[in-house]
Amino acid sequence: MNMKDWLRKHPEVRTIRVAAADLNGQARGKRVPARFAESVVKNGTRFPFSVLNLDIWGEDIDDSPLVFEQGDQDGVLKPTERGFMPMPWLEAPTALLPIWMFRENGQPYEGDPRHALNAVVQRYKARGLTPVVAMELEFFLIDDSGKTLQVPPSPRSGKRRKAAETLSIRALDAFDTFFTDLYDACEAMDIPADTSTSETGLGQFEVNLMHCDDALRAADDAWLFKMLVKGLARRHGFAASFMAKPYPEYSGSGLHTHFSVIDEKGENVFDSGGPKGTQMLRHAVAGCLNAMHDSTLVFAPHQNSYERLVPGKHAPTSIGWGYENRTTAIRIPAGSPSARRIEHRVAGGDVNPYLMLTAILGAALCGIEDQQEPPSAITGNAYAMDLPQIPTDWEAAIEAFEHSDTLYRFLPKELIRNFVQTKRQELHYIAELSAEERVELYLDTV
Known part of the structure; x- marks a missing residue:
């Protein structure tokens, strides 16, 4: 089932979470209303490269070149082949969409642990x-x-x-x-x-x-x-x-x-x-x-x-x-x-x-x-x-x-x-x- 079909089959889902694994394996991402989910599937979403390189408290790394030296640039995060899935531990019907990070030119971001495994x-x-x-x-x-x-x-x-x-x-x-x-x-x-x-x-x-x-x-x-x-x-x-x-x-x-x-x-x-x-x-x-x-x-x-x-x-x-x-x-x-x-x-x-x-x-x-x-x-x-x-x-x-x-x-x-x-x-x-x-x-x- 493709991702758009999954959303149509689950009209009860009102919000989605898009999440990638940082270096500590912590889920980092966003909450998105379900009506904007198709845009995420088609275009991906964006957040800074530095987000995959936070410490265990979720803080930026001091003196990281990703933050000030490079202007805290955004990566482009696209859905993995896994697609949507329910989040049964939440009260409200919610879907999780796993994502991974790419550079603007479409190349995998080398600091993303999922890309390291894929390589x-x-x-x-x-x-x-x-x-x-x-x-x-x-x-x-x-x-x-x-x-x-x-x-x-x-x-x-x-x-x-x-x-x-x-x-x-x-x-x-x-x-x-x-x-x-x-x-x-x-x-x-x-x-x-x-x-x-x-x-x-x-x-x-x-x-x-x-x-x-x-x-x-x-x-x-x-x-x-x-x-x-x-x-x-x-x-x-x-x-x-x-x-x-x-x-x-x-x-x-x-x-x-x-x-x-x-x-x-x-x-x-x-x-x-x-x-x-x-x-x-x-x-x-x-x-x-x-x-x-x-x-x-x-x-x-x-x-x-x-x-x-x-x-x-x-x-x-x-x-x-x-x-x-x-x-x-x-x-x-x-x-x-x-x-x-x-x-x-x-x-x-x-x-x-x-x-x-x-x-x-x-x-x-x-x-x-x-x-x-x-x-x-x-x-x-x-x-x-x-x-x-x-x-x-x-x-x-x-x-x-x-x-x-x-x-x-x-x-x-x-x-x-x-x-x-x-x-x-x-x-x-x-x-x-x-x-x-x-x-x-x-x-x-x-």
Whole structure:
């Protein structure tokens, strides 16, 4: 269905939101009366390039060349191929139109994370290859109405279960009305939500998004899903957060990505017919490992992200890979050879999905292009081994990202510069906040 037909089929929609993802994955855009929507579809809309480069508070970046040096010029934002979709977490019937940014001459804006991902996907296509991506998103349901965060009371029993409930059906049942609404909303928004499970954290859950042979769409799904979960939880009277580590004493939330690559015949190029996978799988693993240290800022973009990356807490801290080994940063899951794939386990739930997929798929492609070889696969506990380490603090990750010789192969220079400036500004101002103020900041934003 084209976009104009969608509007005609939904006369109840009175307003639309047009929104793009900034570097932090925040939705930036405008509210438009529905009667002007066709103009947006045809002509796009405009706002400054600097809007995709705001800090976590939504403030301009100090000394950004986008603001005063370039006169705070406008970009042209056009609808993505996704088109209109409902926003089921709002009271009034409203449609969301995802958009992405271009220059006046029609060229993609290099600071738009969705364009960065598209550029990597096109490089795969030039080699006759297509990435197939699935994601597992963890989040917490939280009662943030008091001075301390706690699990919300069950809408069914009114009780709070103050314990981790790993794979607990009871925990899922306790929030059945929320999850029923969530799956209905995913259906309406065409987000391929699959299984949901209760996880090891307090009020923590995971929802899997089905594998998809369109990486842009997979990133869209993750971005939209995060927006939906947070909005819908508020309608149910509590918060949902993808914050990496809301509770110091419990495991944090990850966003694990599974990917394989198919050729022009639709065959999985990682499938060797056995459990080990092909040489191309090894090249892709090597590429991911070689870029991991320098791209950690993408996988752990916030101050709170580094509270998750601690040994023995279900998040990787060292750079290594293994078969069916959840202590490693890169895991090759067991199962049918035709489904042989790579699981990248570093990212927290607080990431920008577009940047995350760009970093993962871009690094894997570098490994494939250079025929890189990985070190030996790890057996046993990776936490107890002497391995290269992921940066353990935010400032070190910013330094590694800024001065990398690797990332320029799959991230535009303008995006790298903008992201570094954003993170340096946040690093400066977050140092002034108390622990409680930091939690308050991240709870709703990321």
